[in-house]
Amino acid sequence: MVNTSAVVMEKSELGNLIARLWAEGYTVVGPTLAQGAIVFDELRTADQLPIGWTDEQEPGSYRLKRRDDGAYFGYAVGPHSWKKYLFPARLTLFSIERTADSFAVHQGSTDVPRYAFLGVRSCDLHAIAVQDRTFLHGPYVDPHYERRRERAFIIAVQCGTAASTCFCASMNTGPRATQGFDLALTELPEAFVVEVGSERGGALLVGLNVRAANGEIEAAHQVTETTKRQMTRTLDTSDMPALLYENLDHARWDDVAGRCLSCTNCTMVCPTCFCHSVDEVPDLLGERSERVRQWDSCFNPELSHVAGGSTRPDIRARYRQWLTHKLASWIDQFGVSGCVGCGRCITWCPVGIDLTEEVAAIRGSDRA
Amino acid sequence: MIAQPLTVLNTRRAPRPRLGVFKFASCDGCQLSLLDCEDELLAVADRVEIAFFREATRRPLEGSFDVSLVEGSVSAPEQEAEIRDVRARSRFLITLGACASHGGIQALRNFSRVDDALAIVYATPETISTLPSSRPASDYVHVDLELPGCPINKRQLLSVLAQMLSGGKPRIDQHALCLDCKRQNVVCVLVAHGSPCLGPVTSTGCGVLCPSYDRPCFSCFGPAPQPNTASLAERFQAIGLSADHIRRLFQMFYNQAPEFLEEARRHE
Ligand code: SF4
Ligand code: SF4
Ligand code: SF4
Numbered sequence: 001m002v003n004t005s006a007v008v009m010e011k012s013e014l015g016n017l018i019a020r021l022w023a024e025g026y027t028v029v030g031p032t033l034a035q036g037a038i039v040f041d042e043l044r045t046a047d048q049l050p051i052g053w054t055d056e057q058e059p060g061s062y063r064l065k066r067r068d069d070g071a072y073f074g075y076a077v078g079p080h081s082w083k084k085y086l087f088p089a090r091l092t093l094f095s096i097e098r099t100a101d102s103f104a105v106h107q108g109s110t111d112v113p114r115y116a117f118l119g120v121r122s123c124d125l126h127a128i129a130v131q132d133r134t135f136l137h138g139p140y141v142d143p144h145y146e147r148r149r150e151r152a153f154i155i156a157v158q159c160g161t162a163a164s165t166c167f168c169a170s171m172n173t174g175p176r177a178t179q180g181f182d183l184a185l186t187e188l189p190e191a192f193v194v195e196v197g198s199e200r201g202g203a204l205l206v207g208l209n210v211r212a213a214n215g216e217i218e219a220a221h222q223v224t225e226t227t228k229r230q231m232t233r234t235l236d237t238s239d240m241p242a243l244l245y246e247n248l249d250h251a252r253w254d255d256v257a258g259r260c261l262s263c264t265n266c267t268m269v270c271p272t273c274f275c276h277s278v279d280e281v282p283d284l285l286g287e288r289s290e291r292v293r294q295w296d297s298c299f300n301p302e303l304s305h306v307a308g309g310s311t312r313p314d315i316r317a318r319y320r321q322w323l324t325h326k327l328a329s330w331i332d333q334f335g336v337s338g339c340v341g342c343g344r345c346i347t348w349c350p351v352g353i354d355l356t357e358e359v360a361a362i363r364g365s366d367r368a
Numbered sequence: 369m370i371a372q373p374l375t376v377l378n379t380r381r382a383p384r385p386r387l388g389v390f391k392f393a394s395c396d397g398c399q400l401s402l403l404d405c406e407d408e409l410l411a412v413a414d415r416v417e418i419a420f421f422r423e424a425t426r427r428p429l430e431g432s433f434d435v436s437l438v439e440g441s442v443s444a445p446e447q448e449a450e451i452r453d454v455r456a457r458s459r460f461l462i463t464l465g466a467c468a469s470h471g472g473i474q475a476l477r478n479f480s481r482v483d484d485a486l487a488i489v490y491a492t493p494e495t496i497s498t499l500p501s502s503r504p505a506s507d508y509v510h511v512d513l514e515l516p517g518c519p520i521n522k523r524q525l526l527s528v529l530a531q532m533l534s535g536g537k538p539r540i541d542q543h544a545l546c547l548d549c550k551r552q553n554v555v556c557v558l559v560a561h562g563s564p565c566l567g568p569v570t571s572t573g574c575g576v577l578c579p580s581y582d583r584p585c586f587s588c589f590g591p592a593p594q595p596n597t598a599s600l601a602e603r604f605q606a607i608g609l610s611a612d613h614i615r616r617l618f619q620m621f622y623n624q625a626p627e628f629l630e631e632a633r634r635h636e
Contacts, residue, residue: 036561039553050487261544264567282536286534294551349559350568
C-alpha cells in the first residue's frame with residue numbers, strides 16, 4: 001500500500017525540489033539523455049530529465065523512442081546503475097611517496113560528494129541493499145562505500161513502465177518501492193504523488209508547494225499494479241540454490257559457452273556485482289606509487305589467474321561461475337539472491353544472453 | 369632465454385639501464401608514441417640511457433641493451449639478420465605494435481602473391497627486394513613482451529617501463545575492451561546503435577577511443593585472450609552485415625592473428 005504520509009506535488013515543482021537539494025549541499029544525479037541512451041549524470045534542472053522519452057529493450061538491444069506524452073520517468077532502467085557513485089569504477093585508495101630515508105603514505109581523497117539520487121527504481125533500491133550487505137554488513141566494512149552510502153539522499157520513482165527485460169516481480173524486488181528511500185515519487189498524468197520514507201525526506205518538502213493527497217493515492221497504487229501486469233519475463237527461483245548446484249555438469253553450460261563472449265558487460269551493468277582488482281601503479285621516477293582499485297569481472301580471465309594458471313580457464317567455467325554465484329552461492333554467502341531482476345545484463349549483453357532463459361533451460365531438462 | 373626484471377630500485381646510481389629503439393617495416397607511429405611522451409620522456413631519460421634511437425638521436429648502434437623496443441615487421445631479406453642481431457644484444461626485448469607482433473597492415477599482402485602486390489604498388493618492381501610475407505619478430509627470435517596496438521598506447525609503454533624500473537615483472541592488462549567502456553561510462557554502440565563493434569573480442573589498451581565517439585571498435589589492439597569471434601560474427605550477421613563485410617572486419621590491423629585469420633576464412 002501507498003504510504004499514508006503521501007502528498008501531491010505539481011510536476012513543475014520538481015525543479016524546485018532539485019534546486020533545494022543543491023542548496024542543501026547535495027550533488028543531484030539522475031537520468032538524462034546521452035549517447036543514445038538514458039544514463040545517470042548530474043542534474044541541475046528538471047528539464048535535463050529525459051522528458052517525453054522511453055526505451056525499447058530486448059536481449060542485446062536498446063533503443064530510445066519518443067513517447068506521445070510528456071512523462072518525466074516513462075522508461076525503465078538504463079546501462080548505468082547507482083553503483084557508479086557508491087562503488088566508483090576507479091578509485092585511488094592511497095599513494096606511497098619516497099622520502100629522504102623512508103616513505104610516506106597518503107590516503108586517497110575522503111572528500112566525497114553528498115549525492116542525492118533522483119529516480120531510483122525499486123529493483124535498484126534492492127540492489128543497493130544487496131551491496132550494503134557486501135560492503136557494510138560483513139566482517140569488514142569498506143570505508144569508501146560507507147562514506148558515500150551514509151550521506152546519500154534517495155528519491156525513488158515508482159515504475160510506470162516495465163521493459164521487456166524486467167523481471168523484478170519474480171525476484172520480489174518490485175515494481176513498488178516500499179522501503180529504503182527518503183522520498184518516493186509516483187508519476188500521474190498531471191502531478192507526482194510523493195511518499196515520505198524518512199525524517200529528512202519530510203524535512204526536504206517543507207516550504208515546497210505540496211498539498212494533501214486524496215484520490216491520488218489509489219491512482220498511484222494502480223500505476224505499479226499496471227506495471228506489474230505488463231511484466232512478461234519471469235525467473236522461477238523456487239528451487240534455488242539447489243537447482244544450479246545439482247546441475248554443475250549440465251550440457252547447457254557448453255551451449256551458453258558457445259555464445260558468451262566473456263566480454264564482462266553483464267557484470268559491469270549489474271547493480272550488485274562488486275568484483276574489483278587492486279593494482280600498484282608506480283611512476284617512472286620510482287618516487288611515487290598509487291594503489292588503484294578498479295571494477296573487474298569474473299569474465300576477465302585475469303581475475304582468476306593465480307600462480308600456475310587460471311582457476312576458470314574457459315568461458316564455460318566463467319559463465320557458470322557468474323550464474324551460480326549470482327543466483328545460488330550469493331544466497332549462501334549473503335543471505336539474499338545476487339539478482340534483483342533489473343534485466344540490465346540481458347539488454348546489455350552484446351549477444352543477448354538471457355539468464356532467465358539459461359535457468360529455464362537447465363530446469364527444463366534438469367540433470368540432463 | 370628467460371628475461372630478468374631490471375632490478376634498479378636505487379636509480380640514482382650509475383650506470384643507468386641502456387635502452388634501444390629499433391625500427392623494422394613500419395610507419396613509425398609507435399616510435400612517435402614514445403616521442404609523444406614529452407614530459408615523461410625527460411623522466412625516462414633520467415632513469416635509462418637512451419643508447420640507440422634513430423628517430424631521436426644520432427648515436428651509432430653499438431654494445432648491448434638492457435631493454436630493446438622493436439617496432440615493425442620483418443619484411444625485407446636483410447631484416448631477418450637484423451632482428452637476430454637485436455635479440456643477441458638485448459636482455460629484454462619488447463615489441464611495439466601490431467606490425468612487430470603480427471605483421472601489421474602490410475601483412476595483408478600475405479593473402480596475395482608478393483609479385484602481384486609489387487606490380488600494383490611500385491613503378492619498377494624489379495628494383496624492390498622483399499620477403500614473400502610480412503612476419504612478426506617472434507617468427508625469428510624470442511620476444512619477452514608484446515605491446516599491442518596500431519599504434520601502441522604510450523601510457524601502456526610508460527607503465528611497462530615504470531614497472532620494470534621498480535624491479536617488477538612487467539605485465540599489461542589483457543581483458544576485452546568492453547570492460548573499459550563500462551568503467552568509463554561509455555554507452556555500448558553495438559547494443560544501443562547496432563554498430564558492428566569488435567570490442568568484445570579486442571584487447572584493452574586504446575582507452576576506448578572509438579566507442580567514446582559513438583564509433584564501433586576496429587580492433588587496433590588485436591584479439592583479447594580466448595576471443596569468441598564466431599559468436600560475435602553471428603551477431604553481426606543478425607544485424608545485417610554481409611559475409612564479405614564480416615571478413616573484412618577481421619582482416620584489418622591484426623589480419624594475421626590466428627583467431628582473426630580463422631574467423632575471416634569462415635566468411636570467405
Ligand atoms: S543479474 Fe542481471 S537482472 Fe539480475 S540484478 Fe544483475 S543485471 Fe539485473
Ligand atoms: S553473458 Fe553476455 S555480457 Fe556477459 S560476458 Fe557473456 S557475452 Fe558478455
Ligand atoms: S561499444 Fe564495443 S567495446 Fe564497448 S561495450 Fe559495446 S561492444 Fe564492447
